Amino acid sequence: MTESIGRTAGSVPERTAGRFVGQKVLRKEDPRLLTGHGHYVDDVTFTGMLHATFVRSDVARARITRLDTDAARNAPGVVAVFTAADLNDQVAGSMLPSLFQGAEDFMAPIFPLARDDVRFVGDPIVLVIAENRYLAEDAAELVEIDYEQLPAVVDYESAAANPEKVHPDRPANVAMMMGGPPEPDLQAVFDGASHVVTETFRQHRYSMVPMECRGVVARFDPFDNQLDVWLSSQNPHEARLAFSRVTGLPENCVRVQIGDVGGGFGLKSFVGREEQTVVLAAFLLKRAVKWIEDRHEHLIASAHARVEKMTVTMAVDGDGRFLGAYVDHVDDSGAYPIGGGSAGMLSCPLITGPYRVPKVGYQTTQVWTNTCGKAAYRGPWMMETVAREEMVDVVARAIGMDPVELRRRNVIHRSDLPYTSAGGQFINNVSPEETLEQCVGAIGYDDFRTEQAKAKAEGRLLGIGFALYVEPQTNFGPYGNEPAHLRIAPDGRVDVYIASGAHGQGLETTTAQLTAEFLGVHVDDVTVHQGDTDATPYGAGTGGSRSGPMIGAAIHDAAILLREKVFAVAGHLLEAAPEDLQMEESLISVSGTPAKSVSLAQVAQVAHLGPGTLPDDVDPILEVMHRYKAPDGVWSNACHVCTCEVDPHTGTVRISRYVVSEDCGVMINPNIVEGQIAGGVAQGIGGVLYEHNVYDADGNPLSSTFLDYLVPTAAEIPEIECLHIETPATTPGGFKGVGEGGAIGAPPAVFNAVADALAQVGATVTDQPLDPTTVLAALRAASQD
Numbered sequence: 001m002t003e004s005i006g007r008t009a010g011s012v013p014e015r016t017a018g019r020f021v022g023q024k025v026l027r028k029e030d031p032r033l034l035t036g037h038g039h040y041v042d043d044v045t046f047t048g049m050l051h052a053t054f055v056r057s058d059v060a061r062a063r064i065t066r067l068d069t070d071a072a073r074n075a076p077g078v079v080a081v082f083t084a085a086d087l088n089d090q091v092a093g094s095m096l097p098s099l100f101q102g103a104e105d106f107m108a109p110i111f112p113l114a115r116d117d118v119r120f121v122g123d124p125i126v127l128v129i130a131e132n133r134y135l136a137e138d139a140a141e142l143v144e145i146d147y148e149q150l151p152a153v154v155d156y157e158s159a160a161a162n163p164e165k166v167h168p169d170r171p172a173n174v175a176m177m178m179g180g181p182p183e184p185d186l187q188a189v190f191d192g193a194s195h196v197v198t199e200t201f202r203q204h205r206y207s208m209v210p211m212e213c214r215g216v217v218a219r220f221d222p223f224d225n226q227l228d229v230w231l232s233s234q235n236p237h238e239a240r241l242a243f244s245r246v247t248g249l250p251e252n253c254v255r256v257q258i259g260d261v262g263g264g265f266g267l268k269s270f271v272g273r274e275e276q277t278v279v280l281a282a283f284l285l286k287r288a289v290k291w292i293e294d295r296h297e298h299l300i301a302s303a304h305a306r307v308e309k310m311t312v313t314m315a316v317d318g319d320g321r322f323l324g325a326y327v328d329h330v331d332d333s334g335a336y337p338i339g340g341g342s343a344g345m346l347s348c349p350l351i352t353g354p355y356r357v358p359k360v361g362y363q364t365t366q367v368w369t370n371t372c373g374k375a376a377y378r379g380p381w382m383m384e385t386v387a388r389e390e391m392v393d394v395v396a397r398a399i400g401m402d403p404v405e406l407r408r409r410n411v412i413h414r415s416d417l418p419y420t421s422a423g424g425q426f427i428n429n430v431s432p433e434e435t436l437e438q439c440v441g442a443i444g445y446d447d448f449r450t451e452q453a454k455a456k457a458e459g460r461l462l463g464i465g466f467a468l469y470v471e472p473q474t475n476f477g478p479y480g481n482e483p484a485h486l487r488i489a490p491d492g493r494v495d496v497y498i499a500s501g502a503h504g505q506g507l508e509t510t511t512a513q514l515t516a517e518f519l520g521v522h523v524d525d526v527t528v529h530q531g532d533t534d535a536t537p538y539g540a541g542t543g544g545s546r547s548g549p550m551i552g553a554a555i556h557d558a559a560i561l562l563r564e565k566v567f568a569v570a571g572h573l574l575e576a577a578p579e580d581l582q583m584e585e586s587l588i589s590v591s592g593t594p595a596k597s598v599s600l601a602q603v604a605q606v607a608h609l610g611p612g613t614l615p616d617d618v619d620p621i622l623e624v625m626h627r628y629k630a631p632d633g634v635w636s637n638a639c640h641v642c643t644c645e646v647d648p649h650t651g652t653v654r655i656s657r658y659v660v661s662e663d664c665g666v667m668i669n670p671n672i673v674e675g676q677i678a679g680g681v682a683q684g685i686g687g688v689l690y691e692h693n694v695y696d697a698d699g700n701p702l703s704s705t706f707l708d709y710l711v712p713t714a715a716e717i718p719e720i721e722c723l724h725i726e727t728p729a730t731t732p733g734g735f736k737g738v739g740e741g742g743a744i745g746a747p748p749a750v751f752n753a754v755a756d757a758l759a760q761v762g763a764t765v766t767d768q769p770l771d772p773t774t775v776l777a778a779l780r781a782a783s784q785d
């Protein structure tokens with residue numbers, strides 16, 4: 001096996017380019033998934049397997065004054081009842097949900113179960129394990145808990161100053177604070193600008209709501225000292241490390257497998273407290289234990305996201321050119337954030353996005369509250385896009401300029417690249433101006449404005465909203481590298497092993513396309529293996545829209561190294577120099593003499609079965625393990641435009657058209673790219689118009705079922721029209737990520753469309769969600785003015 005680190009191999013031969021990469025290859029996983037033959041964690045079952053359920057706090061903040069589990073322990077079918085007294089001392093230090101460097105700084109210690117106090121509704125207090133789920137749930141009902149209730153910290157905007165503390169051992173409710181007031185040079189810009197506009201924007205609490213909630217099956221065999229875990233995850237290798245830590249077993253005694261995963265949206269990048277607790281229980285019981293999160297638990301206790309506000313101040317000159325921006329950001333991380341907790345660190349420096357803004361300053365504060373913890377959710381830093389793009393429209397209205405014209409005057413042009421932003425980001429190979437113009441053309445901007453004016457005369461409110469963003473990838477944390485392991489079987493077919501944890505985005509297909517393209521075989525001859533820590537190389541899993549650039553580059557380089565090995569064997573068989581050989585559709589031939597050829601299967605047979613026939617300097621191991629090391633900064637970008645009609649009588653919003661112009665570099669599979677965009681846009685539309693996870697003032701969740709937490713259906717989502725600009729990244733293959741983009745651009749585009757409609761009658765909105773009540777209130781307020 002050849003192991004190479006960080007080497008970028010030579011470029012791909014022209015003739016194979018585009019045979020599979022860039023083609024709309026049908027998704028390999030779909031026949032299985034669409035006919036109900038997917039294999040999810042709940043499908044894993046063993047004879048004698050036990051089932052777990054949690055007893056959770058039903059108050060937001062309280063001391064536990066009495067905990068009586070006797071009746072539960074004696075209930076039929078109950079095998080074990082664990083409390084904090086049984087489990088918490090077993091874990092060495094706190095349980096780490098994320099290995100992102102520095103994550104500990106922003107997190108309060110997390111233990112399996114609440115011990116003396118509870119810190120949000122849903123905080124797990126007792127774990128009941130029984131012969132089946134019904135018996136476990138029945139026994140859980142028998143657990144008696146008395147609380148001394150304490151005032152809950154629910155409002156995140158006042159949490160920093162609230163003397164009541166979410167975590168009693170911390171000096172205050174501030175988890176993290178960075179930056180500070182504007183520096184004097186930025187203040188001087190504000191003092192001298194023609195226009196200075198300040199506005200505050202808020203996002204509200206979303207849940208991730210994947211179709212498959214969280215779940216785990218763990219089985220410990222003490223005779224083999226082997227812990228097997230089946231998990232619904234985006235990140236199997238990190239999960240293995242977490243389970244090793246929580247049990248004290250060496251990592252190589254732990255195997256994590258993920259099968260099909262019914263969505264994750266960021267939540268499953270991290271190893272949840274419940275999953276770690278169930279694994280610890282299975283280890284202690286030396287039995288197989290299953291826990292499947294139900295939807296109610298998911299909505300109150302898995303993780304929440306997007307609860308943040310940004311106050312933006314923009315300085316603009318008399319021609320509408322941005323001169324400087326200052327941002328004050330506050331972010332609610334709940335009681336126990338599990339990753340993505342430090343989004344403000346990314347979000348604030350990115351505030352300038354795709355625009356030239358010479359000076360920037362920011363302050364970000366992350367606070368704890370007595371609510372469900374925050375996790376990364378598809379584009380976790382995207383508050384900068386929301387605040388900036390909504391601000392651009394506010395500024396346009398304030399200075400009396402068309403919002404498209406204001407964007408045109410400030411957007412980064414190709415001639416500005418590479419561009420180092422005032423926040424310190426080095427941005428290259430992006431096309432914000434081109435995507436803006438593509439959207440303006442596709443939506444028919446001028447015609448829309450004419451139609452809007454006509455509609456207004458008829459009492460109808462139409463609106464249009466744009467949003468641009470640039471999105472950084474690949475270079476975050478310790479994960480600026482990606483492995484790929486390619487192996488040719490004796491029959492010439494190819495096995496590929498990747499570190500990812502695909503959870504809906506089609507990596508089985510695109511990985512096969514990449515391998516087929518760069519190696520020179522047919523896509524049907526490639527089998528992709530992922531989600532098994534015993535079989536796949538160590539890596540960061542799937543998140544941050546990193547698979548396209550990272551797996552793409554790793555496979556590109558590994559395939560070229562493997563071709564060299566194949567050509568060395570084939571060269572011997574064909575009596576030709578390896579550099580004169582080419583391979584297409586698994587046939588290796590001499591360039592210019594196509595009749596002189598040998599199949600990959602023949603080469604593989606010789607390498608596997610007759611290596612003694614090869615010269616000593618020809619390596620018969622047709623296998624390559626490569627670890628690609630990424631450069632800093634691969635950037636995707638896009639422009640979204642949305643048109644809508646607001647009903648002035650009911651406050652409801654109907655989206656009429658939605659267009660996205662996306663630049664994710666070279667597309668591996670345009671169908672998959674467009675599917676990713678459409679899915680993300682649907683989440684953005686849902687977020688602005690329907691989804692809202694509400695707490696009351698005492699910290700009681702009010703949206704704990706799908707009756708109250710409204711997820712949009714196909715009826716609410718228009719056709720998403722996708723256009724593409726392909727600006728290749730400098731990474732091998734030229735791929736850039738796309739998975740998060742839809743969910744980044746959609747919220748401000750939808751918001752701006754509604755705000756544009758309302759602005760015609762003097763109504764203003766700054767906060768999400770835009771449910772009918774909020775829209776009607778804005779209309780009423782305007783009519784009273």
Ligand code: MCN
Pocket residue numbers: 210262263264265266377378379503504505506507510511542543544545546547548549664665666667668669670672673676679735736737738739740
């Ligand atoms: N792709 C492509 N061409 C490119 C870039 C990507 O064809 N130039 C393909 C990739 O090969 C992959 C898909 O598009 O099949 C998404 O790739 P990428 O943007 O690299 O993102 P990741 O695979 O790393 O996926 C993560 C991203 C994130 S962070 C979340 S959250 C997310 C998502 O994508 N959650 C999803 N997409 C999701 N899709 C589904 N169905 N369900 C989720 O939970």
